[in-house]
Amino acid sequence: xxxxxxxxxxxxxxxxxxxxxxxxxxxxxxxxxxxxxxxxxxxxxxxxxxxxxxxxxxxxxxxxxxxxxxxxxxxxxxxxxxxxxxxxxxxxxxxxxxxxxxxxxxxxxxxxxxxxxxxxxxxxxxxxxxxxxxxxxxxxxxxxxxxxxxxxxxxxxxxxxxxxxxxxxxxxxxxxxxxxxxxxxxxxxxxxxxxxxxxxxxxxxxxxxxxxxxxxxxxxxxxxxxxxxxxxxxxxxxxxxxxxxxxxxxxxxxxxxxxxxxxxxxxxxxxxxxxxxxxxxxxxxxxxxxxxxxxxxxxxxxxxxxxxxxxxxxxxxxxxxxxxxxxxxxxxxxxxxxxxxxxxxxxxxxxxxxxxxxxxxxxxxxxxxxxxxxxxxxxxxxxxxxxxxxxxxxxxxxxxxxxxxxxxxxxxxxxxxxxxxxxxxxxxxxxxxxxxxxxxxxxxxxxxxxxxxxxxxxxxxxxxxxxxxxxxxxxxxxxxxxxx
Amino acid sequence: xxxxxxxxxxxxxxxxxxxxxxxxxxxxxxxxxxxxxxxxxxxxxxxxxxxxxxxxxxxxxxxxxxxxxxxxxxxxxxxxxxxxxxxxxxxxxxxxxxxxxxxxxxxxxxxxxxxxxxxxxxxxxxxxxxxxxxxxxxxxxxxxxxxxxxxxxxxxxxxxxxxxxxxxxxxxxxxxxxxxxxxxxxxxxxxxxxxxxxxxxxxxxxxxxxxxxxxxxxxxxxxxxxxxxxxxx
Numbered sequence: 001x002x003x004x005x006x007x008x009x010x011x012x013x014x015x016x017x018x019x020x021x022x023x024x025x026x027x028x029x030x031x032x033x034x035x036x037x038x039x040x041x042x043x044x045x046x047x048x049x050x051x052x053x054x055x056x057x058x059x060x061x062x063x064x065x066x067x068x069x070x071x072x073x074x075x076x077x078x079x080x081x082x083x084x085x086x087x088x089x090x091x092x093x094x095x096x097x098x099x100x101x102x103x104x105x106x107x108x109x110x111x112x113x114x115x116x117x118x119x120x121x122x123x124x125x126x127x128x129x130x131x132x133x134x135x136x137x138x139x140x141x142x143x144x145x146x147x148x149x150x151x152x153x154x155x156x157x158x159x160x161x162x163x164x165x166x167x168x169x170x171x172x173x174x175x176x177x178x179x180x181x182x183x184x185x186x187x188x189x190x191x192x193x194x195x196x197x198x199x200x201x202x203x204x205x206x207x208x209x210x211x212x213x214x215x216x217x218x219x220x221x222x223x224x225x226x227x228x229x230x231x232x233x234x235x236x237x238x239x240x241x242x243x244x245x246x247x248x249x250x251x252x253x254x255x256x257x258x259x260x261x262x263x264x265x266x267x268x269x270x271x272x273x274x275x276x277x278x279x280x281x282x283x284x285x286x287x288x289x290x291x292x293x294x295x296x297x298x299x300x301x302x303x304x305x306x307x308x309x310x311x312x313x314x315x316x317x318x319x320x321x322x323x324x325x326x327x328x329x330x331x332x333x334x335x336x337x338x339x340x341x342x343x344x345x346x347x348x349x350x351x352x353x354x355x356x357x358x359x360x361x362x363x364x365x366x367x368x369x370x371x372x373x374x375x376x377x378x379x380x381x382x383x384x385x386x387x388x389x390x391x392x393x394x395x396x397x398x399x400x401x402x403x404x405x406x407x408x409x410x411x412x413x414x415x416x417x418x419x420x421x422x423x424x425x426x427x428x429x430x431x432x433x434x435x436x437x438x439x440x441x442x443x444x445x446x447x448x449x450x451x452x453x454x455x456x457x458x459x460x461x462x463x464x465x466x467x468x469x470x471x472x473x474x475x476x477x478x479x480x481x482x483x484x
Numbered sequence: 485x486x487x488x489x490x491x492x493x494x495x496x497x498x499x500x501x502x503x504x505x506x507x508x509x510x511x512x513x514x515x516x517x518x519x520x521x522x523x524x525x526x527x528x529x530x531x532x533x534x535x536x537x538x539x540x541x542x543x544x545x546x547x548x549x550x551x552x553x554x555x556x557x558x559x560x561x562x563x564x565x566x567x568x569x570x571x572x573x574x575x576x577x578x579x580x581x582x583x584x585x586x587x588x589x590x591x592x593x594x595x596x597x598x599x600x601x602x603x604x605x606x607x608x609x610x611x612x613x614x615x616x617x618x619x620x621x622x623x624x625x626x627x628x629x630x631x632x633x634x635x636x637x638x639x640x641x642x643x644x645x646x647x648x649x650x651x652x653x654x655x656x657x658x659x660x661x662x663x664x665x666x667x668x669x670x671x672x673x674x675x676x677x678x679x680x681x682x683x684x685x686x687x688x689x690x691x692x693x694x695x696x697x698x699x700x701x702x703x704x705x706x707x708x709x710x711x712x713x714x715x716x717x
Contacts, residue, residue, distance in 0.1 A: 024695070031696040045528045052525050059518075062508055065499045066515045078677050084492040094488070136702055137693035153693060160695050183694040191703055199608050214519050215678050225689040225704025228641045232681070243495070248515070249522035254659035258528070268545070269624035271690055272704065275682040285583070285636040286605040287680050301498035305506015 001119045001147060003352055005336035008359035015330040016452050024157050025331055028150075032322035035266025036373065046262065053256045054377045057313040060247055061304065067213040067246045068295070074216025078278030080291040085118075091296050092123035095205065095238055098292055099129060102236055104202035108194075110220060110227030111135035112207025113151050113316060114242050114296055116338045117351070120205070132197045134226040136190050143170045149332030151339065152264050152318040157331050160186070194226070204230040204288070208241035209260070209315070211293070214249040217277045218293060221260065221270045228274055237276070237288035242296045244312040250275075256315060259375035264317035299351045307386050311346050313376040320370035320380060326363050329452075335360060342370035342380040349387050358396055361387035419464050426458040426465075433457035524660040531623040531657030538622040539652050543712065545625025549687030550700060551708040558715055559586065562649060563596035565711055566614065570599070573707070575612055575645060578602070582615040583634040587649065605636035606643060613639040614647045617710075618669075619662045620655040626686040627710070628662050630679040637681045646688070646705035650712050659684075 004011065015021055040046045060067060072082040085091035099107060107129055109115065121131045121142075133142040137155035141148055143166045148154030155163075164180045167189055179185055198204075206227050208218040218239045220227040231237045247253050261267040280287030303309055321327040321341025332340035337357070339347045345360035354361075361384035370380045391397055392405060411418050433439055439455040441447065449455050464474075473479035503510070531541060543553045554565055570577055577599045581587045592601060606613065615635065619628040627648055631637045640646060656662050670678065689704030700706055 027696050031692075043528060043530070045526060048526055049528075056525070059514070062503075063510050063512075063515045065496055065503075066510055066512060068496075068499075070515075070519060074677075083488055084495050086491050086494060090487075090491055134703065135693070136691045140693065153696070155693055156696070163694055183697050184699055186694055187691060187699050187702055191701065194703065195608065214522060217678060223689065224691050224693075224702035225641050226702065228637070228683070229703055232637050232641065243499075248518050250663045251522045251524045251660050252518075254663065255525045257659070265692065267686075268549075269626055269684075269686045271549070271685065271687050273626075273684040273686075275678065275684075277678045277680060280631070280680050283633040284631050284680055285633065286638045287631060295495075297495045297498065301495060301502055304499060304502035305504070305508045306502070309506070309508075 001116055001338050003337040003348075003356055005348060005352070005357045005360060008334060008336055008363060011334035011336055012330040012363070015334045020159055020162070021157050021331050024159055025328055028153075028156055028322065029328050032266065032318070036263060036319060036322070037266075039262040039266040039268060042268070043258075043262065046259070049255065049258050050375050050377055053259050053315075053375055054313060056247070056252045056255060057376060060252075061244070061309060061312055064243065064246060064304070067248055068243060070213040071211050071216055071246060074213070075278065075291075075293055076216075078216055078291075080216065080278040080293065083292060083294045085294055085296045085298075087298050088118035088296075091118045091240060091294055091298075092120055094294050095120060095240065096124060096127060098236065098238055098290075099124065099203050100127075102202055102290075104129060104236070106130040106132065106197070106201045107203045107205060108132050108134050108197055108201040108230045108234065109138070110204070110206035110222065110230040111138050111154070112205070112240055113148070113338060114207055114240050115205065116148060117242075117298065118240070118296065120240070132194070132201065134194050134198065134224075134230055135222070136187065136224060136226070139190060139194065140166060143167075147333065147338070149340065150318060150321060151316050151341075151343075157333065198229040198233045201230075201234045203236040203238060204232075204234040205238045205240060206231050208239050208245050208293075210247045210253050210256070211241055211245045211295075212248075212250060212253055212275075213246055215277055217250075217275050219253065219273065219275050221257070221273050223265070223267075223271045225272055228272055231274075231276060232287060235288055236290040236292070237279075239276075239291075239293045240296065241293065242298065243300050244314075260315055260317055263319040263373065263375040303350055308346065308350055308383055310378050311343070311350065311383060313378055314343055314347075315376060316343075317375060319373045319375065323369040323373050325365060325367060325369075335363075342384070343378075346380060346383045346387070349390075354387055354390050354394065355396060358387070358391045361385075361391070419462070422462040423465055426462045427460060429458045430460040527658045527660060528623065531621075533622070533657065535652075535655075538657055539655055539712070542620050542622040542625055542655050545622065546627075546687070546708075546710060547625070549625060550690075551625065551687050551710055553710045553712055556711055556713045559590060559649075559713055562587070562590050562711055562713070563592045563594070563599070566647060567596040567599060569647065569709055570612065573645070578610075578612065579647075580604070580606055580610040580613045580639060580643065582613070582636060582639055584616045585634075586616055587614060606638040608642050610639075610643045612645045612647065613643040614649070615639050617648045617650040617654065619665055620650045620710075620712075621657070621659055621662050621684070622655055623658050624686055626659075626684050627708075628666075629683045629685065630666070631681040632679050635679075637683065640683050640685060641689075641704045644701065644705055645707045645709065646685075647709045647711065648685075650710055652712060652714050
């Protein structure tokens with residue numbers, strides 16, 4: 001997928017004044033966040049399960065080559081095929097060749113973020129194949145020719161009335177006077193239209209939430225059942241999965257599944273969790289004749305053994321973006337590539353380079369909510385900080401930014417100077433705000449900040465001077481004394 | 485194929501190079517042990533109950549996700565229960581059975597002779613299906629069905645109404661217990677691998693893709709009706 005990540009600042013500014021988007025994002029904040037909290041509350045072991053999930057994935061990453069080898073061996077032994085792809089181009093090419101080998105005309109797809117990452121639809125369509133997304137959200141954005149704006153709710157930015165308009169435009173063979181205002185009517189229409197596509201398609205492509213090494217099994221987790229129809233009805237089932245989806249055993253999978261749905265949608269368990277091993281067996285009444293798994297690297301193997309290895313624990317639940325104040329304000333498209341929100345702010349520079357995606361790790365207030373809710377306990381803020389450092393070291397920031405960071409560094413390492421300047425600044429800012437404690441409008445370039453929100457003014461004196469006044473310790477010795 | 489080998493070798497070389505650079509060491513013994521013993525981790529206490537309570541928990545959890553549950557004393561009551569449900573929901577008297585003898589051999593003609601019965605996979609024309617669940621998981625009210633000669637996967641997804649028979653004795657507490665049963669069944673049959681498809685089903689199909697409103701029957705069944713049978717008689 002082509003990135004517009006360089007334009008993050010412009011994208012974000014436009015997002016903030018897009019009323020439809022802001023209305024849609026308002027709903028996101030309540031829905032996902034409240035449901036996750038309720039689900040976590042209902043399971044006393046939830047935090048212990050998160051620790052366990054982290055440990056399982058750490059062990060897996062430590063031995064990822066061994067587990068991948070076992071997976072390949074098991075799939076092959078069951079009559080399936082494993083293909084390896086170093087990059088997007090190889091992955092698309094492999095899938096295309098499989099489609100061509102069965103003279104496919106139409107391909108149905110379950111939801112897969114990796115297929116977005118490799119730009120699969122465009123690659124297949126270029127050769128004349130008809131590609132149909134079957135997840136309702138993905139179908140909506142396919143009609144709109146948009147990218148997903150959320151990793152588990154791809155059309156979260158689209159309002160109901162917009163879906164109605166899109167369906168009326170696309171389904172021209174249906175009665176133009178039909179009722180289509182209610183969400184149930186929209187869901188019903190999509191069901192009817194897509195039902196025939198499943199039955200007619202030659203190849204079904206799904207992603208995978210997990211690849212089980214022990215049994216050579218790929219797993220999809222869906223609520224709609226679209227992934228299951230996609231992979232059961234056509235003659236060929238192709239799984240596209242990135243290498244870090246590997247997990248040792250069915251028991252390990254069960255353990256991680258306990259934190260996945262709760263973190264994602266706040267469900268105790270997703271409606272359909274489906275385990276596929278190889279093609280249909282001789283005596284099976286249905287199922288695909290061919291089963292292929294395409295395993296993608298695309299920059300992941302290079303993250304192993306680095307400060308970004310922890311990111312490979314990610315199970316794509318979306319909790320970090322649901323809880324992110326920046327994502328909540330600008331939505332997913334502003335991030336400009338496949339993966340938005342905090343996980344995207346780490347993955348995007350890892351995959352397409354910090355030169356291209358340097359804005360993203362900077363688009364964080366470091367409030368830490370993403371790390372707090374991450375089921376795999378990925379230290380997202382820490383990794384964004386690593387990227388900020390890389391950006392600075394690589395001389396990639398603009399001159400004023402470098403100058404400001406240097407000036408800050410100079411002051412911050414000289415406590416006396418720091419106290420003097422912050423003390424004066426605090427008083428000055430307080431006076432300027434007219435004692436109101438906030439600025440509604442700031443002059444010059446600082447006006448960018450107050451365009452969309454107030455800037456808090458200081459309360460008249462710096463933290464240090466207030467601390468001192470209250471008798472707080474200011475040196476380590478004083479602190480030790482106080483503790484005695 | 486050659487191209488694939490080249491990609492494969494390079495990917496593994498890259499993994500090993502990265503691991504070495506970062507001081508990440510494989511532990512082949514731990515890997516072999518984990519794969520051979522597949523240990524269970526932490527099992528939530530919620531489902532670790534006496535059998536009767538586990539059955540109640542299954543029902544409660546399944547109903548929480550909009551499945552409907554009816555309790556029957558024995559298999560013999562299934563035809564009448566199916567007939568009642570079809571009448572109640574105003575559904576046509578036509579049911580596609582999975583092919584499991586437990587269903588085919590029921591006294592349909594005594595209690596539900598008006599229902600036409602079909603058998604096998606679905607091509608998309610069936611409104612109602614009836615299958616047998618391999619297990620039920622009380623922890624989240626989850627059914628476990630798997631593919632095989634008597635288990636067409638299409639019956640779980642294509643019909644609008646999915647009816648499933650579940651024996652109370654097949655209800656377990658946690659996912660891991662269901663896997664233990666599948667492993668045992670496959671071993672008893674002399675099968676080296678899992679069935680092609682194992683479906684864990686928790687409530688009917690749903691979507692939240694339109695303004696986060698949860699709606700049932702997105703692509704799979706609108707309704708999941710579970711016939712919970714007390715004994716094996």
